[in-house]
Amino acid sequence: MARKSRKNLEHEVLQEPMHYHTGIYVRLSVEDTLSEGSSIENQILLGRKFIEEQKDLIFFDSYIDNGQTGTHFNRPAFLRLMEDVEAGRIQCVIVKDFSRFGRNYLQVGEYLENIFPRKKVRFISVNDNFDSNFKGNQDDLIVPLKSILHDSYAKDISKKVSTSIDVKKKNGNFMSGKPPYGYIRSKTHPYKLIIQKEAAEIVKKIFCWRIEGLGVSVIAARLNEMGIPTWGKLHLKQWNQTDKDFWYGSTVTNILKNPCYLGCLVERKSEKVLYKGGVSRVIPQEEWNMIEHTHEPIISPETFYQVQRIMNQRGEKI
Numbered sequence: 629m630a631r632k633s634r635k636n637l638e639h640e641v642l643q644e645p646m647h648y649h650t651g652i653y654v655r656l657s658v659e660d661t662l663s664e665g666s667s668i669e670n671q672i673l674l675g676r677k678f679i680e681e682q683k684d685l686i687f688f689d690s691y692i693d694n695g696q697t698g699t700h701f702n703r704p705a706f707l708r709l710m711e712d713v714e715a716g717r718i719q720c721v722i723v724k725d726f727s728r729f730g731r732n733y734l735q736v737g738e739y740l741e742n743i744f745p746r747k748k749v750r751f752i753s754v755n756d757n758f759d760s761n762f763k764g765n766q767d768d769l770i771v772p773l774k775s776i777l778h779d780s781y782a783k784d785i786s787k788k789v790s791t792s793i794d795v796k797k798k799n800g801n802f803m804s805g806k807p808p809y810g811y812i813r814s815k816t817h818p819y820k821l822i823i824q825k826e827a828a829e830i831v832k833k834i835f836c837w838r839i840e841g842l843g844v845s846v847i848a849a850r851l852n853e854m855g856i857p858t859w860g861k862l863h864l865k866q867w868n869q870t871d872k873d874f875w876y877g878s879t880v881t882n883i884l885k886n887p888c889y890l891g892c893l894v895e896r897k898s899e900k901v902l903y904k905g906g907v908s909r910v911i912p913q914e915e916w917n918m919i920e921h922t923h924e925p926i927i928s929p930e931t932f933y934q935v936q937r938i939m940n941q942r943g944e945k946i
Contacts, residue, residue: 648720648750649688650679651709655728656694668692671724678722678754688718698731713749720750808888809859810926821923828926830856834883835927838935844877851875884935891925892918
């Protein structure tokens, strides 16, 4: 048998099957909280099971955007995923279906047809039986059609979700992204606020210091000197040194102005168009709807309104 040349051997090595370090992208939006079909756990389980069944895929990490709209791609976990793509840490992205990836067909198409192919990134949508390594002419047609349907769905669901959120708020459910400093979500009722004792004591000190005459910047400096953890340090597991590690006067002002510490929720501080992913109109404070007795208060009405009078006299605003 003739010996193979070094050149032929090198060619064979290059033709060995590629192994893809794979990221599972998971998204649960506000509208998805109305059903259990697309839970974070289910999406991760589906992705991990799919990877285990493939010989050429190696799990790298999960990227979870919880409570993020699919109508744009400015999402924290997705941006982290793209950083890993840019760094070459992952070569494949897996999603449960196209709607988890995004609902804006123009932007989805840009990633699938241009960005990912240019960066040699494989894209797999498990429930849609789509794999960019094996797509044909039929798949090229199906992808944009499905994306258009998801985009249309997002427009329609935006109004329905806004109404649903308003109803939940009226029933005393906390629907905002993060709890105010001094509160955490209940483990048994995730839309109910409960007091976080250590942080609540700091809130009480902030109000007392303001009544004693300390300005918000002075209070922020004192908190930094005392080493009091910010909201980010308390709630984010993986935390790098950033500007958010410190207290600022604006942070203190937000706490002092927040009626949530009275044990009530404020309905409709702004009107938000979910489909556009942004705030369309800020509602004046005099038009806010206060829903009382939704959770345990940290500050008494006497203390809260005394601070409001002090701040109004000095023209301090959020």
